[in-house]
Amino acid sequence: MPAVQMAGVSKTYRRRGGMPQKALDSLDLVVENGGVHGFLGPNGSGKTTTIRVLLGLVASDGDGEIRLLDRPVPAGLPEVIGGVGALVETPLFFPNFSGRLNLQLLAETAGVSRNRVEECLEIVDLRDRADDRFKGYSLGMKQRLGIAAALLKSPRLLILDEPSNGLDPAGIRDVRELIRRLGRDGRTTVLLSSHLLAEIQQVADHVSILARGRCVASGPVHEVLAAAASSDVRVRVPDPSAAAAVITGAGFRVSPGTFPDGSPDWSVIVVHAVTSPADITRLLAEHGHWLEELTRATPDLESAFLAITQDHPTAGNPIPGSAA
Numbered sequence: 001m002p003a004v005q006m007a008g009v010s011k012t013y014r015r016r017g018g019m020p021q022k023a024l025d026s027l028d029l030v031v032e033n034g035g036v037h038g039f040l041g042p043n044g045s046g047k048t049t050t051i052r053v054l055l056g057l058v059a060s061d062g063d064g065e066i067r068l069l070d071r072p073v074p075a076g077l078p079e080v081i082g083g084v085g086a087l088v089e090t091p092l093f094f095p096n097f098s099g100r101l102n103l104q105l106l107a108e109t110a111g112v113s114r115n116r117v118e119e120c121l122e123i124v125d126l127r128d129r130a131d132d133r134f135k136g137y138s139l140g141m142k143q144r145l146g147i148a149a150a151l152l153k154s155p156r157l158l159i160l161d162e163p164s165n166g167l168d169p170a171g172i173r174d175v176r177e178l179i180r181r182l183g184r185d186g187r188t189t190v191l192l193s194s195h196l197l198a199e200i201q202q203v204a205d206h207v208s209i210l211a212r213g214r215c216v217a218s219g220p221v222h223e224v225l226a227a228a229a230s231s232d233v234r235v236r237v238p239d240p241s242a243a244a245a246v247i248t249g250a251g252f253r254v255s256p257g258t259f260p261d262g263s264p265d266w267s268v269i270v271v272h273a274v275t276s277p278a279d280i281t282r283l284l285a286e287h288g289h290w291l292e293e294l295t296r297a298t299p300d301l302e303s304a305f306l307a308i309t310q311d312h313p314t315a316g317n318p319i320p321g322s323a324a
């Protein structure tokens, strides 16, 4: 059974005096058990709302079906919430208490043993600093303590909402390493929400991409990349602008390659939606353009993400013509 199943779930925020905002629009999401499932989407695409709905922190519009660890949400939440650990916002800890004491207090409330506190400190690599005061921790250490707190109850599902937000590069690296380790332990399924493509690409096995409150792509990371890559080819010829005109004239859509800084590189032509690369080779040869190079474009997740979300602009989804 998947850890998370959502089918046709919508959520509209209604604010007094404001336009209703449709944050989730008939969302379908399946998170299979095990490993790290990346939940990727631009700001405002509905990631946090999805997590809040899953945890019963906000109510959906009442349509569709939500199941968490195979129990219906919200009715069955009390049965399964003990098996879910979540880091949704920066957790509150006592600044003058040590990391260890903070965890021990939480463990007592949750009926968790002190041994487990030590295990969790070990998992997040904070044992050496466990007796230091929380307020002296770096942001990355604070975040790792938050993850340790979410792990206390040995959850089957760990939900992390943008855990790298605000961290410096070293903090990001440590949190990334930790998530990787957790995904490999075989007991925990990690649902990792992020707008940072590199983060998802480096740690997730599966990814669901959200745009405007809908899931627009889902599957193993390499398959999502391959699907986005399969129809683009990169072409190098001595006279790119004349060749681009020929290719466009034959009905193909082209765009320039990109330099690492994101600026256009017109020495490379990217031809989109190519079923057979041989068609491009023949077309160019017929017009006297001899190929120096033709390769399938293999975008990183960032390009795939942009291509996939291009048709799904985000920034909230006000419902036209309606008043709150």
Ligand SMILES: Nc1ncnc2c1ncn2[C@@H]1O[C@H](COP(=O)(O)OP(=O)(O)OP(=O)(O)O)[C@@H](O)[C@H]1O
Binding pocket: 013, 014, 015, 021, 022, 023, 041, 042, 043, 044, 045, 046, 047, 048, 049, 050, 195, 315, 316, 317
């Ligand atoms: N409490 C709220 N009241 C009204 N609108 C809201 C509320 N919370 C979120 N929204 C709107 O719902 C949409 C989805 O927001 P949400 O926070 O779920 O997206 P997100 O993908 O998590 O974005 P971010 O990465 O910026 O947190 C946005 O348009 C947002 O402005």
